[in-house]
Each structure stands twice: as structure tokens, then as C-alpha cells.
Amino acid sequence: MASLSFQHVYKKYDGGVVAVSDFNLEVADKEFVILVGPSGCGKSTTLRMLAGLEDISEGEIYIEDRLINDVLPKDRDIAMVFQNYALYPHMTVRDNMAFSLKINKVPKDEINRRVSEAAKILEIEHLLERKPKALSGGQRQRVALGRAIVRDPKVFLMDEPLSNLDAKLRVQMRVEITKLHHRLKTTFIYVTHDQTEAMTMGTRIVVMKDGFIQQVDSPTELYDNPVNTFVAGFIGMPPMNFINAVINVEGEDVYISFENVTVKLPERYAVEEVMERDGQEVIFGVRPEAITDEATFVTDHPETAFSADVDVVEMLGAETYLYVTVNGSLPLTCRVDPTTSQSTVGQVVDLAIDTNRIHLFDKDTEQSIIS
Amino acid sequence: MEEIRKCMRQARSILKQQVGVMDTAGLIIASTDSDLEGTTDPSARAVMISDDLFAGTADKTYMKIAVGEQFKYIIFIEGVEPQVRIYLELMAEWIKTAIKERGTDAEKELFTKNVLLENELQGEIPIKAREYKINCNVARLVMVVRTSREEGAEALEILQNFYADSEVGSVLAMDETTAIVILDAEEAIGNEKDRDAFVDTNSKAVLDCLNSESITAFIGVGSFVSLFQNISKSYRDAMLALRVGKIFEKNCLISRYDKLGLGRLIYQLPATLCQMFIDEVFPNEAYKTLDDDTVATIESFFANNLNGSETSRELYVHRNTLVYRLDKVKKNTGLDLRSFDDAVLFKMASMVRTYLEYLETSRDNMIR
Numbered sequence: 089m090a091s092l093s094f095q096h097v098y099k100k101y102d103g104g105v106v107a108v109s110d111f112n113l114e115v116a117d118k119e120f121v122i123l124v125g126p127s128g129c130g131k132s133t134t135l136r137m138l139a140g141l142e143d144i145s146e147g148e149i150y151i152e153d154r155l156i157n158d159v160l161p162k163d164r165d166i167a168m169v170f171q172n173y174a175l176y177p178h179m180t181v182r183d184n185m186a187f188s189l190k191i192n193k194v195p196k197d198e199i200n201r202r203v204s205e206a207a208k209i210l211e212i213e214h215l216l217e218r219k220p221k222a223l224s225g226g227q228r229q230r231v232a233l234g235r236a237i238v239r240d241p242k243v244f245l246m247d248e249p250l251s252n253l254d255a256k257l258r259v260q261m262r263v264e265i266t267k268l269h270h271r272l273k274t275t276f277i278y279v280t281h282d283q284t285e286a287m288t289m290g291t292r293i294v295v296m297k298d299g300f301i302q303q304v305d306s307p308t309e310l311y312d313n314p315v316n317t318f319v320a321g322f323i324g325m326p327p328m329n330f331i332n333a334v335i336n337v338e339g340e341d342v343y344i345s346f347e348n349v350t351v352k353l354p355e356r357y358a359v360e361e362v363m364e365r366d367g368q369e370v371i372f373g374v375r376p377e378a379i380t381d382e383a384t385f386v387t388d389h390p391e392t393a394f395s396a397d398v399d400v401v402e403m404l405g406a407e408t409y410l411y412v413t414v415n416g417s418l419p420l421t422c423r424v425d426p427t428t429s430q431s432t433v434g435q436v437v438d439l440a441i442d443t444n445r446i447h448l449f450d451k452d453t454e455q456s457i458i459s
Numbered sequence: 460m461e462e463i464r465k466c467m468r469q470a471r472s473i474l475k476q477q478v479g480v481m482d483t484a485g486l487i488i489a490s491t492d493s494d495l496e497g498t499t500d501p502s503a504r505a506v507m508i509s510d511d512l513f514a515g516t517a518d519k520t521y522m523k524i525a526v527g528e529q530f531k532y533i534i535f536i537e538g539v540e541p542q543v544r545i546y547l548e549l550m551a552e553w554i555k556t557a558i559k560e561r562g563t564d565a566e567k568e569l570f571t572k573n574v575l576l577e578n579e580l581q582g583e584i585p586i587k588a589r590e591y592k593i594n595c596n597v598a599r600l601v602m603v604v605r606t607s608r609e610e611g612a613e614a615l616e617i618l619q620n621f622y623a624d625s626e627v628g629s630v631l632a633m634d635e636t637t638a639i640v641i642l643d644a645e646e647a648i649g650n651e652k653d654r655d656a657f658v659d660t661n662s663k664a665v666l667d668c669l670n671s672e673s674i675t676a677f678i679g680v681g682s683f684v685s686l687f688q689n690i691s692k693s694y695r696d697a698m699l700a701l702r703v704g705k706i707f708e709k710n711c712l713i714s715r716y717d718k719l720g721l722g723r724l725i726y727q728l729p730a731t732l733c734q735m736f737i738d739e740v741f742p743n744e745a746y747k748t749l750d751d752d753t754v755a756t757i758e759s760f761f762a763n764n765l766n767g768s769e770t771s772r773e774l775y776v777h778r779n780t781l782v783y784r785l786d787k788v789k790k791n792t793g794l795d796l797r798s799f800d801d802a803v804l805f806k807m808a809s810m811v812r813t814y815l816e817y818l819e820t821s822r823d824n825m826i827r
Contacts, residue, residue, distance in 0.1 A: 102813070139670075176620045177621075188672055191616060191617075235671070298773050
């Protein structure tokens, strides 16, 4: 169990490539922090610097109050789980779990105790005498986790550990790892490019792009209040709709116009940051679920209503995605309720925007206008 | 010792009695009860002094095992009944065979090393390979795994365990920092996509395996060869990939021979030619006038395919700042990076300069 502190951490390679820039993060003891971002954003490099597998170019990393910049990987009291959960094929599960302790000359009694404890936590006691080839994918993944647990580390580091699993098993293991975090009560740092994994597992999420932290927040805050278009677009599936729109101020009322559609914004948008942009272009962000075809809502909110052509209807059971085009040129995605939606392909449908769940971003900086 | 431990592990599932093997000083090196390993049996001295092959105490029977002309080990079993002596004799034969096989394994390893280092005559390789039961007509791929001196032995042990009992890979120690993984690549020989996936999967698996034990490693991947006689080529290619990768892509942990790009060309050039090229592109060492920010800007500009808007967004600088920095590069070096020809020239010259710096450092290290 340990807190972590990253202070102005950089990773620079010869030739000027900067993989991680000014990374600052405080991780509390027992937190489950997810580093998420597209490929090449620096998330794995950050994790590897914490693990000691990459040198830190600038800045400092602390585990508890101990500066670990120059501490050998083995002495950092961490355990890592990677995408390839390489198990030793000729060894039993017990021996696989004990392997790293054996090569580190841990006494036998202690090894047995730790392996038994880890097996109990992971509920794989009945598998201890089996060899990896006799295990299912999920069981192998648990053994890989067991190998990390027996080290009794202060911090668990996981680098895309579920990427090699099929979709069904990935969902199952996501739950397992979350449960494991609750049981172990240890600090977890988890790297993924999958925003669903990030949203469902982490207590806090660090969104990264091009080596920079974009936003650090809880899943709910990231979803509801993204600081820029990158975070807004990266978090959420289907992604947020981004519309180039113009702000119009009439007295105390604020309107936003796009493709012959004018939508009145709620009173909370009648603030200086928005009003001063009268006549200017902004990026209008609307999540798919904030656009509805529900007849009552559309009738009750004529100030946000508009029509669109339905191009594709995807019925997923619990929800339906409508892919529509406004004014023949603006594509939008809507997530609607299949129990009330009557929309069909080729139809012109009346839609309305729930303006309590919209976002405005600056056209140039792409940062959120209202914080 | 591993072969004796393996015998003991197998004996555990056959015999009810506790069995073990100790050296002549009494140190138990393997036993069906792993808790006994590392402990000492005081009876060893008496057993060794005895003229008989067998000896006994109140609850155990002992037997000396000779390897060659000398007694090297003592095997013991729980019990003093007459049949336990038969068990001991059988176990002793089993262990001797395992030790002999181990000797053959060592010879086979030495032979493979010699093939890799081209110390075997090409014509003799298939004949000797047959002796060691090596199938020459299987496609193979060599990976070179480089670690630090301190972590070399541990990395080797991990890799040997990773590929233990494996039909698809074998591991050799080349020196204290270099391990060689020879992979059976028959399944990947079909098409380029399969080969690509094979290299990707296997190299990442090795890297993850070592990293999860907190060991830093660099991997060089050679080319596919269809005959065992040619694995020296794959080894040479893997070594070259590792060297070229470390020069031109320092952030890259896995360097593939088939993906060396421009680095492969530049690495083959003579130093004098490289220096002439640098003097031509950067007269008066003009590159030395570029500060870190400018170098980072250029890298980002190249990474964004000379797109100014994307570069300024990525670097969080105003477009005018980017234009100013690019103008500065033009003023100092005479190269306008917005022009494709100049950008190519700059990119190549930067790589050549990196190579010359590497040569200089290597020379300095040799002198030291």
C-alpha cells in the first residue's frame, strides 16, 4: 500500500522526441488510477518509468516519500502485469506463482504462505497443481495476477493486461480485477487504450495525448465535464457529436445556430464567457443520448427541436443508435430508447436536444468554454 | 542439477516413500519433499566411508551413485525393507541416464552456438544435426535478447523456463548479457502477414516476460531462414537489427531486421563519406546552433508530415511561433523544412549525424 507522486516528469529521447511532458500526478494510497489515451500518447512510457524499465529524463517520482528515480526496478516494491501473461509451461500453477520469489531467494515457508494466500484471493486453490496448458484463458490470466500478488507489492502496475483476451472474457476479467483491487486494498495503476475499461474500472482516470495530461478526473466528471474536445471525443461510445456552430445573443438569451437549426441555450449559458462570443463560431458538443426522438420531449422543447433524415438504425436491444443527417450535410449520432422510438431508415424524424447536457468548446483552442 | 530435480518431481507421483539426492558432503540437492532441498544429511559422511554401495540407518536406505569413475551423488529413500534397494537401483539408473542426456544437451548447445557463430563447416552441419536430432528442414528465426550484466543470469533463467519443454523455441546463453532465442517458425512461413504477426507476438511475449520480472531488455529480431544451416544469417541479422536500432531508434525496445528503414542504409556507409555529406548539408557545423526546443519542433513537424497546424497544436504553440522557429532553422542551416526536398535532406543528415556520433562514442569507449 502506497501513495505515488509524479513531479514534473519528462521522458525525452535523443533527437528531440518527447514521449512524456511535464507529467504531474498525485495518487493516493489504495487508489485505482487508469492512464488512458490513444497509441503513442505516453501512457505506457509513464508506467515504465514508474516501474524503472525506462529512465526518467527530468522530474521526480516518489513511492510514499521515497524518491525512486535511481532505485533499481527490483527494489521499487512494485509488480507488473502485461498483455502477454507469460506462464512457464512446464511448471504447475503453484510453481509459476512461486517462481519470482524463488529466484529472489525468499524462504520456502514464506513462499508457500504467499502462494496459498494469493490462490485463496484469486479462488484458484483447486488449480495449484495444474499446468498452464490445462487452464482456460481466464484462469491463466488469474495465475498471472497471482504471480504479481505473491510479491506483496506496494503498487500494482498493469499495462493493457486484457488486450489479448476475447471480448467476453475481457468483460469478466474487468470485474475480477476491480474486485481484486477491493480485496487487496493496494494502489493500482492501469494502462489501457480502451475507454470502456477506463470508465468501468478506475476511481480516477488520467487522459493523455501526445505525452501531455489532458484531464485527471473521476469517470463521471470526465464524461459530464470534459475540458476539451479530445477528452470529450475520446470518452464515450458512440463518441460525442461535434458541430461547428455560431453563437447568437439576443438580449439575455443565448442561441446557437448550425445548418439552419437554431437552438436556445439554458440560462446558465448566459455568462460572460459565452456572451462575449456573439456572432463567433464555436464547437457545439452533444452526446448521442442528449438527442432524442421521443415525441413528448420534442413537443415540450420546440426551442431545441429540428428535423433530420434517418440514414441507419442500429437496434442493440437496450438502446438504439440512429445515424441521421441534418440539412443533407451534417451527420449526427443519436442514442434513443428502443421502447419509444419509431424511427425507420429513410424517414424524416423530429429530434430535440437536451440542452442541459451540451458542451461548448473554443474553435481555436478546442478547450471547454464554460469550466 | 535441474535434470536430477526433474527426476525427483516425476518420482513424487510414482513413489509413496520420500526419496532424495545429495552430494557427497550431504547437501540435499533434490528431493520428492522440496522442503528438504538445501538441508544437510549428516549420514552422508558415513555412507561415503562405507565400502558397500548401500548403507542404512534406522529409517533410511542410502546408495552411492557413480558418474564416470567417481561417486558423485548419494541417493536415499525412506524405509529399510529389502525392496527399497530395488527402488534405489532403478532411481540411480534413471538419474544416470538423465545426467548423460544432460551431457548430450550441453554438446548440442555447443554445436548450435558454433553454427550460429559460423564455426562449423557448412557441409558437416546436416550430419552433426542429425546426431543431435535437430531437424534441418524447419524454418527458424533468431532473436537476440540483450540485458544488463547484472540481470543477464536471471534473464537467461527466466527465458529458459519460458521455453522449457517447448517444441517451438530454445534458448542459449551467448555471453553474460546476451541470450539467443531460436524459434521454430514453420507456422509463419506462409505469407508476409503471418510472418509479421509471428515476429510481433513472439518478441513482445519475450519482452513482457522479462519486464514482468523487472528486467529491462532490448531485443533484436533476425530474418526467417528455411534451413538450420542458415541460422547464422538470422543471428547476424538480429545482431545488426539490435545495433542499428540502438543507434537510430533509442526508444525502441524491439528492433526488427526487416524494419530498419533508412538506418540500414546509413549503417553501411563509410564514416568518411558520412562526414562529407554532413559538411555539405550543415557547413560550419550549423546544426550546433539548433537548441532543444527547435530540435523538438523539427521532430514534431516531421512526425506530422510537415503539417504546420497539426504541429503547432501538438506542441501547444501558436502557429506564428512555429513559423518563427522554422525560419530560424532556415536562417541557420539554409534548409527550409517546409519544402519536401530540404526536409528529406535534413532528416537524412540528422540520421547520418546520429550515426557519426555513435561511431565517435564507440571509438572513445574502445580507447578507454
